[in-house]
Amino acid sequence: MSKPSSIEQAIAALQAGRPVRVGQASMLSVETAGEAMLDLVDPDGCAPMLLSGSRAMALGLGNAHDAAGQIGPVEVRHCEWLDRDAARALADPALDFDRGPIGPLEAIPVDNPDCARAALTLARLAGLLPALWLVDSDANIRIDPASIAEATDAPVATIVARAKLPLDDLPPSQMVAFRDPASGEEHVALVIGAFGGKPPLVRLHSECLTGDVFGSLKCDCGPQLKEALRILGATGGGILLYLRQEGRGIGLANKLRAYALQDRGLDTVDANRRLGFADDERNYAMAAAMLRALGIDRVRVLTNNPNKIAGLEHEGIEVVERVAHHMPANPHNADYLATKRKRSGHLD
Ligand SMILES: Nc1nc2c(ncn2[C@@H]2O[C@H](COP(=O)(O)OP(=O)(O)OP(=O)(O)O)[C@@H](O)[C@H]2O)c(=O)[nH]1
Numbered sequence: 001m002s003k004p005s006s007i008e009q010a011i012a013a014l015q016a017g018r019p020v021r022v023g024q025a026s027m028l029s030v031e032t033a034g035e036a037m038l039d040l041v042d043p044d045g046c047a048p049m050l051l052s053g054s055r056a057m058a059l060g061l062g063n064a065h066d067a068a069g070q071i072g073p074v075e076v077r078h079c080e081w082l083d084r085d086a087a088r089a090l091a092d093p094a095l096d097f098d099r100g101p102i103g104p105l106e107a108i109p110v111d112n113p114d115c116a117r118a119a120l121t122l123a124r125l126a127g128l129l130p131a132l133w134l135v136d137s138d139a140n141i142r143i144d145p146a147s148i149a150e151a152t153d154a155p156v157a158t159i160v161a162r163a164k165l166p167l168d169d170l171p172p173s174q175m176v177a178f179r180d181p182a183s184g185e186e187h188v189a190l191v192i193g194a195f196g197g198k199p200p201l202v203r204l205h206s207e208c209l210t211g212d213v214f215g216s217l218k219c220d221c222g223p224q225l226k227e228a229l230r231i232l233g234a235t236g237g238g239i240l241l242y243l244r245q246e247g248r249g250i251g252l253a254n255k256l257r258a259y260a261l262q263d264r265g266l267d268t269v270d271a272n273r274r275l276g277f278a279d280d281e282r283n284y285a286m287a288a289a290m291l292r293a294l295g296i297d298r299v300r301v302l303t304n305n306p307n308k309i310a311g312l313e314h315e316g317i318e319v320v321e322r323v324a325h326h327m328p329a330n331p332h333n334a335d336y337l338a339t340k341r342k343r344s345g346h347l348d
């Protein structure tokens with residue numbers, strides 16, 4: 001048997017609409033699989049679909065709770081009305097508000113939830129919707145489900161390069177590039193100034209293209225990034241970790257799908273759930289691995305998000321102080337900031 005493929009190869013295959021075998025099951029992304037590929041691996045058009053528990057709940061397929069009361073993935077059986085277009089529409093909530101009630105469907109809890117969860121994690125890492133066709137195909141990209149859990153829970157942070165980076169109005173700084181060899185993801189640390197032997201002030205910033213680059217007013221990321229750099233520079237130096245966790249870990253296209261749902265009235269939490277994701281798909285294992293690679297195991301953290309602190313501590317990084325990081329609200333992000341406090345446990 002061929003040797004297992006890397007997560008990076010599996011992500012690329014799903015993005016390109018090619019099949020991947022996770023454990024014993026072969027699958028294709030519902031979002032990217034083209035007709036020619038589907039005709040090849042599912043000539044009768046009767047492949048079942050794997051949906052995340054959260055998406056199944058959003059569709060009213062109420063049996064997504066497993067024995068432990070957790071929302072588990074489901075397998076949606078093929079039926080006559082569920083042709084490929086209808087199946088794509090089930091996966092993508094863009095049409096949720098415009099279509100009537102969906103026809104009867106048989107959705108059953110999956111046989112192997114660990115394998116299904118691993119496959120859905122792979123789809124998320126690929127920035128795709130959490131919906132996969134289960135097909136009969138001898139996919140030559142083959143992944144062990146445990147390796148996906150390991151890549152997300154215990155990622156490796158390898159320092160690839162570091163160089164000086166002169167930054168406007170900031171003390172001498174360095175940028176350090178990290179790569180996770182399993183996923184190929186690149187993350188960045190900005191080491192600002194010199195902070196001696198004290199636990200440095202650290203900002204864990206999750207990527208937000210819309211806020212960081214374009215100055216979107218829908219969130220507070222842009223001002224938080226700017227202000228974090230200013231504070232790190234003004235208080236004797238520190239570290240900004242720029243984590244590639246766009247959209248709280250669901251990717252850019254999925255975040256824009258969430259924004260489209262917000263345009264229809266959902267808040268940031270419900271939009272994530274309607275897409276089939278958890279409220280927040282991030283963890284801070286990569287952040288902790290990056291800090292350790294920089295020789296740091298005690299920090300002060302600039303954040304309002306208690307999960308960032310718990311996440312670092314869970315990975316053995318001691319957080320000696322939390323420093324709040326609030327930005328003034330604007331008319332576009334006031335509800336978003338209020339929702340973070342009310343529903344996501346953000347601190348004052
Ligand atoms: N899914 C989703 N992601 C969003 C939305 N708005 C912003 N984001 C993402 O949320 C993340 C914001 O991250 P941070 O500012 O690091 O974190 P935070 O959880 O707000 O916590 P602190 O700022 O540290 O208090 C970025 O990855 C954004 O892209 C949204 O409506 N939906």
Ligand SMILES: [Zn+2]
Nearest residue numbers: 208211219221
């Ligand atoms: Zn943002």
